[in-house]
Amino acid sequence: AQGSVTASPSQYDGEYDCPVTVGTPGVTLPLDFDTGSSDLWVFSSELPASERSGHAYYTSSSSSTSKLDSGETWDISYGDGSGAEGNIYIDKVTIGGITVTSQAVEAAESVSSEFVSDTSNDGLVGFAFDSINTASPNHVQTWFGNAEAQLASPVFTANLKKGKAGNYNFGYIDSSEYTGSITYATINSANGFWEFSASGYAVGSGAFSSQSIDVIADTGTTLIYLPAAIVKAYYAKVSGSSNSASAGGYIFPCSATLPSLTIGIGSYKAVVPGTFLNYAPNTGSTCFGGLQSNAGIGLSILGDVFLKSQFVVFNQGVPKIGFAPG
Numbered sequence: 001a002q003g004s005v006t007a008s009p010s011q012y013d014g015e016y017d018c019p020v021t022v023g024t025p026g027v028t029l030p031l032d033f034d035t036g037s038s039d040l041w042v043f044s045s046e047l048p049a050s051e052r053s054g055h056a057y058y059t060s061s062s063s064s065t066s067k068l069d070s071g072e073t074w075d076i077s078y079g080d081g082s083g084a085e086g087n088i089y090i091d092k093v094t095i096g097g098i099t100v101t102s103q104a105v106e107a108a109e110s111v112s113s114e115f116v117s118d119t120s121n122d123g124l125v126g127f128a129f130d131s132i133n134t135a136s137p138n139h140v141q142t143w144f145g146n147a148e149a150q151l152a153s154p155v156f157t158a159n160l161k162k163g164k165a166g167n168y169n170f171g172y173i174d175s176s177e178y179t180g181s182i183t184y185a186t187i188n189s190a191n192g193f194w195e196f197s198a199s200g201y202a203v204g205s206g207a208f209s210s211q212s213i214d215v216i217a218d219t220g221t222t223l224i225y226l227p228a229a230i231v232k233a234y235y236a237k238v239s240g241s242s243n244s245a246s247a248g249g250y251i252f253p254c255s256a257t258l259p260s261l262t263i264g265i266g267s268y269k270a271v272v273p274g275t276f277l278n279y280a281p282n283t284g285s286t287c288f289g290g291l292q293s294n295a296g297i298g299l300s301i302l303g304d305v306f307l308k309s310q311f312v313v314f315n316q317g318v319p320k321i322g323f324a325p326g
């Protein structure tokens with residue numbers, strides 16, 4: 001089998017949400033596909049009504065195929081401080097025409113304020129490795145982990161776009177979605193992430209600095225977070241930029257022309273256009289950068305600002321990750 005699903009950007013490309021059908025009869029929810037986590041959870045009838053407002057949700061008792069995963073709970077916290085927790089049902093989950101008949105569906109009993117106010121999604125689908133799934137006392141498998149047996153190849157691809165719909169594909173690599181060739185990096189999945197070593201960086205037309213940068217590819221994080229020294233070198237080329245405590249990161253005059261950012265993957269030079277690095281308006285005539293320091297995060301993250309400039313292959317079989325111009 002193979003499948004494909006549309007990925008729709010929220011405002012400012014903050015996240016990319018995809019339709020996922022759960023239960024019988026199916027309820028279709030827009031879920032945030034997240035390669036930085038490994039829980040599939042949904043807004044549910046078990047939430048207080050106040051936390052469900054503005055959201056669609058899953059009602060396990062209305063699904064004839066739902067079965068309580070007795071004794072199992074989940075409780076997740078994300079890098080941005082948001083979180084959710086609840087209990088678990090086993091039910092049917094279909095994405096892009098591929099159905100997993102016994103998927104652990106983590107039903108939310110409580111969600112943090114970030115999720116209540118983010119009405120773009122009604123939950124997340126984690127596409128990282130099972131080792132960081134939060135279900136307890138037993139891990140549950142990701143949807144992709146369960147779907148792999150149906151796929152010709154243990155791969156999914158991300159073809160995210162700036163300001164318009166893109167897509168995720170499952171089980172195949174569509175050569176019409178990229179140009180040139182795909183360059184792969186070996187994945188170290190010890191921390192449960194799609195983690196690899198980038199080979200260096202360049203700012204605009206400047207010299208490429210060869211250095212190993214430990215990063216994760218994370219569709220669930222909006223921006224790019226790199227070591228402070230690299231970020232400082234980037235904004236040194238943006239006149240009027242400053243690292244603003246009140247804004248929570250680097251800002252600059254919205255009239256600034258931003259240099260591109262090149263990230264090395266092996267010998268491949270992945271270029272993020274300067275326009276992608278003006279993330280969104282801040283206050284007044286200042287704008288907030290799509291590249292920020294990883295200080296306090298503990299690792300570097302290639303989030304959507306980077307990923308939407310590339311075609312990305314996530315191969316869980318090896319594991320390895322591949323990049324090509326989108």
Ligand SMILES: O=C(CCCl)NNC1=[NH+]CCN1
Binds near residue numbers: 078080
């Ligand atoms: O939590 C992280 C960072 C892992 Cl280091 N990414 N995934 C995500 N999902 C919602 C907000 N962020």
